[in-house]
Amino acid sequence: MKQNTEAWRALDAAHHLHPFSDTKGLNAQGARVITRAEGIYLWDSEGNQIIDGMAGLWCVNIGYGRKDLAEVAKRQMEELAYYNTFFKTTNPQVAELSKLLAEVAPDGFEHVFYTNSGSESVDTMIRMVRHYWSSVGKPEKKVLIGRWNGYHGSTIGGASMGGMTYMHEQGDLPIPGIVHVEQPWYYKHGKDMTPEEFGLAAARWIEDKILEVGADKVAAFVGEPIQGAGGVIIPPATYWPEVERICRKHDILMVCDEVICGFGRTGQWFGHELYGVKPDLFTTAKGLSSGYLPIGAVFVGERVAQGLIEHGGDFNHGFTYSGHPVCCAVARANVTALRDEGIVARVREETGPYMQAKWRETFGQFEHIDDVRGVGLIQAFTLVKDKQKRALFDNWGTMGLACRDIFFRENLIMRACGDHIVAAPPLVISKPEIDEMLGRAAR
Ligand code: PLP
Secondary structure, eight states: OGGGHHHHHHHHHHHOOOTTSOHHHHHHHOOOOEEEEEBTEEEETTOOEEEETTHHHHTOTTOBOOHHHHHHHHHHHHHOOOOOSSSSOOOHHHHHHHHHHHHHSOTTOOEEEEESSHHHHHHHHHHHHHHHHHHTTOTTOOEEEEETTOOOOSSHHHHHHSOOHHHHTTTTOSOTTEEEEOOOOHHHHOTTSOHHHHHHHHHHHHHHHHHHHOGGGEEEEEEOSSBSTTTOBOOOTTHHHHHHHHHHHTTOEEEEEOTTTTTTTTSSSSGGGGGTOOOSEEEEOGGGTTTSSOOEEEEEOHHHHHHHHHHOOOOOOOOTTTTOHHHHHHHHHHHHHHHHTTHHHHIIIIIHHHHHHHHHHHHTTOTTEEEEEEETTEEEEEEEEETTTTEEOSSTTHHHHHHHHHHHHTTEEOEEETTEEEEOOOTTOOHHHHHHHHHHHHO
């Protein structure tokens, strides 16, 4: 394996354009070659054991190396490797998965639409809410409101819905009909308020935007319950209930993007359940199959589902692999395991609280670390210039990348989102493994 490393690096450098990477810089350095994984651990081609504190890209909720999922995939490939769900056909796996998802979702989510990724779930949602409004006689309701630093994917729709300006700069985004409001980041934007006051104020930025655009033109507000790639921004408890109240008042659909928060990450099945709110739709992917195969799903609440079913006619949208039998079979085995092995409950009651306590103990006492935070198994801290003033460093992101690289050299993967350092390990992480992970971080 070791002797192949240089050969793989050379092939990769010669032919592979990496996502979210500066190819020139990467090629000069050479990519680390990951060859194997088990539980929370990865191994590279040089034999190093790495702790994956990010569950891949926030997705391997069930942990690596589950032979039962591999078996399910093999069996399903032999039985029915593929057939589509477009033209009056279905398959047993998609039907059974849909029932299971309705069971684990909060009441009132009886319908799902399948995609292959989070970005496709977001694009599907954009088209679906516009089609819904047009089907119920309000075609002028088209505008979607997202948030700065929200992340909703890389497709043209997803990147537009997201509020990452560095993505907007490439490809002339956002597309028309998508606007943004400030993120509910208390540490930066709420200095003169209590968290509760700030939650209400931040929600009212959405109302200001609704009034600016005109409520009769706004289709939906879209937000991650906890912003993930935006830096694990956990809004105060008052935020989401106020967002819900505002959306109801102006007859605007409330959409939660659960691509990261969904399937147990926060200790609840879905992140919005933390806040006691009920979105009209929510988008998922990642933890649905724990990354074992690509699949996403848009959960559609009763109001929108009935509107579409009764009045929508053909929804001219779908993917060759929507409801793919192998992906559905694996997702089904994954969600069943998350439920029947008590993994989501353990995050809520045991490993989540333990991680929070250890996270604070490990990072709470440094001069340039502040806003140490987390819920369930998603946590973060922010590198700051001056704690007293809550002042951030000038070159936003530079310190974060340096810090991330130090962890990487220690064979620990955590991620920098600007100067926020974030972690989201597989949900199967044990207490001793949490100790090991944070021990490596503190070395
Ligand atoms: N939505 C959220 C909240 C995400 O975090 C992501 C990916 O990180 C996406 C959408 C896009 O998902 P994908 O990369 O599967 O297209």
